[in-house]
Amino acid sequence: MSLSPFHLAIPVHDLPAARAFYGEVFGLEEGRSSEQWVDFNFFGHQLVIHEHPQTPTQEQAHTNPVDGHDVPVPHFGVVLGWEEWEALAERLRARDTRFVIEPHVRFKGQVGEQATMFLLDPCGNALEFKAFKDMNQLFAK
Structure with missing residues (x-):
């Protein structure tokens, strides 16, 4: 089965903590980044974490x-x-x-x-x- 990579951008209210989590806990390769966002190779897909105020679903899913x-x-x-x-x-x-x-x-x-x-x-x-x-x-x- 051949799949196209998906792109997913998610909000994170603590960019340094999220960057460490995805980079260190999962060992994901980091791609492009800025002071407000970071791209990761998420098992062959593009995951982007974007700095954003905490959302209600992040507080209580x-x-x-x-x-x-x-x-x-x-x-x-x-x-x-x-x-x-x-x-x-x-x-x-x-x-x-x-x-x-x-x-x-x-x-x-x-x-x-x-x-x-x-x-x-x-x-x-x-x-x-x-x-x-x-x-x-x-x-x-």
Whole structure:
């Protein structure tokens, strides 16, 4: 499956903390930047963090129930290969990351079975990372 990279720009109210989080915690390569924004190579996609006053969803995210967990809304993330997801989960655990939803397998034994984890960046933006052993399950009903 060949995908085009997406571009996502998100607000951050503490640019230095967010820059360190995406650069050091995830080890993302930094691209162009200014005093108000920074580009990152987010697993082959373009993520831009823009300095902006704190938003209501960063202060207190809404949640929806999914498979017994309260999933923060809004959120963004990326679908990784299974081994890459496992390596990221270990990297985050080794850095004592506080998860909103711990790494686990969701919908076990059902259509759409997937590994998932949720966490917040230092500015309250929710991220989800997921993986499928069978990528054909990505959009399965």
